[in-house]
Amino acid sequence: MDPEVSDLLQMTEVVWSTVLGLPLEQRTETDAKAPGITGCVHITGAWEGVLLIFAAGELGRTLAASMFAMDAAEVTESETIDAICEIANILGGNIKALVPQPSLLSLPSTLDGPRANQHFPRTREVCALNLTCEGEQLSVLVLKKISDDATRTKHDT
Amino acid sequence: MKILIVDDSRAMRMIVARTLRQTGVDVNIVGEAANGQEALKMIAEFGPDLVLCDWNMPVMNGLELLTALRAANNPVRFGFVTSEGTSDVRETALAAGAAFVLVKPFMVEDFRVAITTGKP
Numbered sequence A: 001m002d003p004e005v006s007d008l009l010q011m012t013e014v015v016w017s018t019v020l021g022l023p024l025e026q027r028t029e030t031d032a033k034a035p036g037i038t039g040c041v042h043i044t045g046a047w048e049g050v051l052l053i054f055a056a057g058e059l060g061r062t063l064a065a066s067m068f069a070m071d072a073a074e075v076t077e078s079e080t081i082d083a084i085c086e087i088a089n090i091l092g093g094n095i096k097a098l099v100p101q102p103s104l105l106s107l108p109s110t111l112d113g114p115r116a117n118q119h120f121p122r123t124r125e126v127c128a129l130n131l132t133c134e135g136e137q138l139s140v141l142v143l144k145k146i147s148d149d150a151t152r153t154k155h156d157t
Numbered sequence B: 001m002k003i004l005i006v007d008d009s010r011a012m013r014m015i016v017a018r019t020l021r022q023t024g025v026d027v028n029i030v031g032e033a034a035n036g037q038e039a040l041k042m043i044a045e046f047g048p049d050l051v052l053c054d055w056n057m058p059v060m061n062g063l064e065l066l067t068a069l070r071a072a073n074n075p076v077r078f079g080f081v082t083s084e085g086t087s088d089v090r091e092t093a094l095a096a097g098a099a100f101v102l103v104k105p106f107m108v109e110d111f112r113v114a115i116t117t118g119k120p
Helices: A005-020 A059-068 A077-096 A148-156 B010-022 B036-046 B062-071 B087-096 B108-117
Strands: A036-045 A049-056 A103-105 A109-112 A123-133 A136-145 B002-006 B028-033 B050-053 B077-082 B100-103
Touching: A005 A059, A005 A077, A005 A123, A005 A136, A036 A059, A036 A077, A049 A059, A049 A077, A049 A123, A059 A077, A059 A123, A059 A136, A059 B010, A077 A103, A077 A109, A077 B010, B002 B010, B002 B036, B010 B028, B010 B108, B028 B036, B036 B050, B036 B062, B050 B062, B062 B077, B062 B087, B077 B087, B087 B100, B100 B108
Parallel strands: B002 B028, B002 B050, B050 B077, B077 B100
Antiparallel strands: A036 A049, A036 A103, A036 A109, A049 A136, A123 A136
């Protein structure tokens, strides 16, 4: 069974309220070319996919400032990466609990640049959130790996 | 209560420390380690009453740390603080000798109950 958007929204809202203490709003438009930072964590095993969290503009720094309880102007790049990775790790771990077991969670990592430049071959989007936090775009996505069988069938036909 | 915090995320170590202070329990955070290997040295040096440890870390993960401690007959109280709340992780952790598993994101009350009663 794949995670649903309602699961993802509930998890994200809980993380934002308990870990970050920041408000979230729904967003109708997204800009895939906006610069920003993406945190990602992979799930492998009985269910395979990736969770991505994209923070546009200065949002990554804002999130780090909240986690480290410091002024955003003082936040370093490594602190921003640490914060984004940890948020991806928390959301990924909670997503992992919803998918078929056994499965494993990777260590988190980050990607720089716009979402439009990031490609995860042989995956499809199973749920996504488009949100606004502190005036900046925030996207949370779950991509599922397309099975070899499905790829082969599609290719053969 | 002397506590060692082990997590590869410095942000999460800060949040755990902040949450511990909010519990109202008399805690003394004796150190922070970024992986199991660093933690082994700090446990030998500081002799904490409780180790609060992440599950998934580079170099030496939380389960490897707990296994190494028990193999060395170190009975230090050990709790996992992890984003991985699946039943297999919980069962593996408790079987290895953990007192409890706290799942991120957590509330202050979850922490207070876990560190004072050890309930998973």
